[in-house]
Amino acid sequence: MKQDDKAWLQCINCHTIYPLNYSGYICVKCGDLLDVVLDLDKVEVRDWRVFNDRARGVWRYRELIPVDYSKRVTLNEGGTPLIECNRLNRWVGLKKLYIKFEGANPTGSFKDRGMTVAITKALDLNVKGVICASTGNTAASLAAYSARAGLPCITVIPEQAALGKVFQAIAHGAIIVRIRGSFDQALRFVFSKAEELGYYILNSVNAWRLEGQKTLGYEIAEEIKNEYSIFIPVGNCGNIAAVWKGLTELKNLDLIKDAPRMIGVQAEGASPFAKMVKENRESLQPIDNPETIASAIRIGRPVNWKKALRAVRESRGDAVIVSDKEILEAQTAIARLEGLGVEPASAASIAGAKKAVEEGGVDSDETVVCICTGHLLKDPNPELFKPKTLIEIEPDEEKLVKELTEIISNRAIQAIN
Ligand code: F0G
16 A cells, blocks of 8 residues: 555455455455545544535535545435434333434435445446345445446345335336345345456445445434434444444544444344344354345345444444334334334334333433434335224215214324323
């Protein structure tokens, strides 16, 4: 490396350094994951004022993202609302609860933060096309950003990917490969065949994805100045690692005093990472047939588990396991108490916070931020989300008024009781 380099790629295990134009994903020496590393002494950010006059969003923090800003491929991602929940907090058992609503991103999930950076990098590397395996959101986001960049795109999805996400990938013109199998099998296919196809992998094993997603941490830290903990759903273990990377950089730049605890939440039937944390193990025991209603995090072999473990350990964080029933109850509570629509995987963060309060892992006086990663419409499953009240009736106005009057007065009685 040259002495004046401001950033490089580095193996998390053997610390071998690669230049920023390295187009691989893992260390050729030991096969471990790579990080994008910034030399923070050379970053010209000494206080938050650098960002003040800029629009909110990923590129507000351009000095901390080592790609060519002038060539960015963007849909104005990030800058999502941090919403204080003054009804849901009581349901969860907390004094102060915020939802960071990532469903407000252009394609409806946090993946857009990573894609704007990684697609910009892909163009810089002059790749022929891009490919990902996905439970759905990565596919939707990659399809959109590659369309904007004019790059061919292949998405490999499991049979049961959620409808809204597949629809997005189709709409944006990606080649869709539907594997009759799991996400883990889709990812194995992508890892083994991308090179043969000459396509660049944009799963979260690609460190450039996490480099965009880390801005989630920047945004929360810019808004909340007191102490708090973060609850975040975990699947392939990329996002929790990315958010922690962002927060660590802020701490090393002296832009924050203390970083929050990172608490990863997984669904019972797909919880290899959470089990490892809870049992204080040093390595991950993969699961062959992960099962959960939260299809976005139905993953048995999370690629980034080492980075995620680092996030939990360094932040003195934890992991929580929630059942599908708890996830669905949380999804309903968010929707009905706050008017926020989130998909099941996102609701896992709220379910996890509730469980942590019940089990004593979090004090009810603590401030908690739950990251709700994707929009409700991603996974429109009428079997899961039953209407509170549904009247099916012919267009007879008298009858309709009679039924409604009855329902309304019953509700009033219920409310009194
Ligand atoms: N929440 C949602 C809505 C997701 O789509 C994902 C991952 C996660 C949470 C977990 O994030 O994998 O970084 O730990 N979705 C990936 C996909 C796997 O293909 O869309 P993670």
